[in-house]
Amino acid sequence: MAEFDWPWQYNFPPFFTLQPNLATREKQLEAWRHLILEYHRAHKMHTLDITEAQNSPLFYNKSLKRKLSVETIFVVLEDLRKRGHLEWLDKQHQRCYVYWRTLEEWGKLIYKWASKNGMVNTVCTLYELTNGDDTRDEEFHGLEMDVLKKALQALENEGRAELIFFDENEGVKFF
Amino acid sequence: MDRFEWCDGSFQSSEKLLFKIQSGVKLYDGDNVTNFVNGGLTLTNYRILWQSEVSSREYISLQLQLVVFIEKESSGWGRSGKIVVHLIEPSSRKGQTNKGPVQHSPFSFVKFTFKNGGEIDFYTQLNSAIEKREWEQKLLLGKSERKLRTGIVGIERQIQEKQKETDKSISAAFKDLSKLMDMAKDMVSLSKTIAQKIQDQKGEISEDETIRFKSYLLSLGVSDPVTKDTHGTGDDYHKELAKELANLMEKPIEEAGGIMPLSDIYCRVNRARGLELLSPEDLVNACKVMEILKLPVKLHIFDSGVMVLKLSSQDDSILAQSASVLVEEKESLTSDELSRILGTSVVLAKERLLSAEKSGFICRDDSVEGLRFYKNRFLKEMS
Incomplete structure (x- = not known):
């Protein structure tokens, strides 16, 4: 894993206690939002599992011996969800997608790539988009299939792409 | 009837058996039938004992000293013989009220009926026992014995004695306390006058120590505290x-x-x-x-x-x-x-x-x- 540049808050013990003062809490949650998204972006991770998260360095600063409690993790994640950066995968709220870019942003990014590379009006497979050689330098390289589909659906709603199914393969056509 | 007491049927020292009827004796409280039917009757030189036939452990006794006089009631046709025992007023025997089966009775006499006979012998024996008044000697003896007595009564007495003593010492202690309160009031007024005196003499004695002493006295307390007495x-x-x-x-x-x-x-x-x-x-x-x-x-x-x-x-x-x-x-x-x-x-x-x-x-x-x-x-x- 690449060395992650932790923000100063990560080494500030009160960061791991939910602040009762509302103004302070607002700033604290803002820092958490930022940290979680940056962390996932840096590690190209798209899902988060609550049980695992409690011991991941993200929520557990071992050198400081401070850990964000599960209740507080939920508060932070709920805050992310409200801003469209997170989506629960199950009703029990055990796993979730972390969108370090919102679906719209992903869609735009993919469309930008497609138009730059002359892929408009052609069909590419979804596998090509996430794992193809052409997209190796793009941020959406390695994007999870479900997230990709959701992003493309968002594009579809805007009328700039169409999802196509052929031979058990899935593809997309950009307009 | 209220002059009867529960007892265990054992004889006291110097108590002698005079006469015994095994069964068929019924007890009346005045003219009323009681629960004490069908029992044996025992006469000693001190007491009359009635014992239930059903449970041989149930005894009640009547002290002979309570008996004033006795009379026979004639046994008519088909009726068993009766003996009426007249008793002295219960007020003369305070302190024993709780020990008997009946607490209060309006009658000053009890009756024994003898279904199986024997009333005539009982009558003569009882009369002679009353005349001899042997319980008076027993009372004299009892007084000298009393201190030596052990058992539940003895323990009870000891406890009573102890309670009396603690009562005494507690009231004595409180006497001391109220004395102390009086003294304290004097002390307060004394300290006030001293403080006043020192204040007056301020010009003459100006040593540091006196001033310190004064300040101690003044900070000793609130000289005139607000109380409910003074301010409602x-x-x-x-x-x-x-x-x-x-x-x-x-x-x-x-x-x-x-x-x-x-x-x-x-x-x-x-x-x-x-x-x-x-x-x-x-x-x-x-x-x-x-x-x-x-x-x-x-x-x-x-x-x-x-x-x-x-x-x-x-x-x-x-x-x-x-x-x-x-x-x-x-x-x-x-x-x-x-x-x-x-x-x-x-x-x-x-x-x-x-x-x-x-x-x-x-x-x-x-x-x-x-x-x-x-x-x-x-x-x-x-x-």
Whole structure:
């Protein structure tokens, strides 16, 4: 894993206690939002599992011996969800997608790539988009299939792409 | 009937059996039938014993000394013979009322009926026993024996004796206490006159020690405490009390950093008042009217419910700010550490930190090591 540049808050013990003062809490949650998204972006991770998260360095600063409690993790994640950066995968709220870019942003990014590379009006497979050689330098390289589909659906709603199914393969056509 | 007693059927020393009928004896309370039907009757030189046929352990006895005289009631056709035993009034035998099967009876006589005969022999034996009056000798004997007696009665007596003694010593102790109270009043007036004298002689004797002694005396207590006797029980009392408290506590509160918990106030005030102690309730009520009276100190209740008296001139935000400055100096503080720095109680230190947190100066770190406060870098470094 690449060395992650932790923000100063990560080494500030009160960061791991939910602040009762509302103004302070607002700033604290803002820092958490930022940290979680940056962390996932840096590690190209798209899902988060609550049980695992409690011991991941993200929520557990071992050198400081401070850990964000599960209740507080939920508060932070709920805050992310409200801003469209997170989506629960199950009703029990055990796993979730972390969108370090919102679906719209992903869609735009993919469309930008497609138009730059002359892929408009052609069909590419979804596998090509996430794992193809052409997209190796793009941020959406390695994007999870479900997230990709959701992003493309968002594009579809805007009328700039169409999802196509052929031979058990899935593809997309950009307009 | 109320002169009968339960007993165990065993004979006392020097008690002799005179006559015995095995069965068929029924007991009447006056003219009424009792539950004591079908029993054996035993006559001794002291008592008449009746024993139930059903349970051989059930005995009741009648002391012969209670018998005035006896008479035969003729046994008619088909009726069993009866003997009427006339008894003396129960008032002459107080203290034994609880030991018998019947507590009260309107009759002063009992009847025995003899279904299986034997009444004539019983009558003559009983008459001679009453005439001999052997129980009188027994009473004389009993008196000398009494102290040696053991068993439940003996133990009971010992307990009674002990109780009497403790009663005595308790009342003696309270006598001492009331004496002490009187003495204390004298002491107070004495100290007052001494203080007065010293005050008068101030010009003549100006040694440091006397002045110190005077100051001790003057700080000894409240010379004229506000009491319910002097100021009634209503609002006036609390107002006067509030004034007295403010007067008394302003300096100590100032010395303690402008704030003092009510529990401390309570102790100090009552120590100063000496005899006229204040109830916690009166203290709180008096403190509540302080603000209305615009006194130099006033009551403040923290969010946690902790009550304190503080100087009216002192501002909350200044307190919070001073706490946050200390936190910044030390980087982080617990309420315990702050209390040591400020020399206040932990409770007050915590309240200060909480109010500083409320104002956004500091933020908390709640871990297994306890609640610790840090400078609020969230608000200060991000914006």
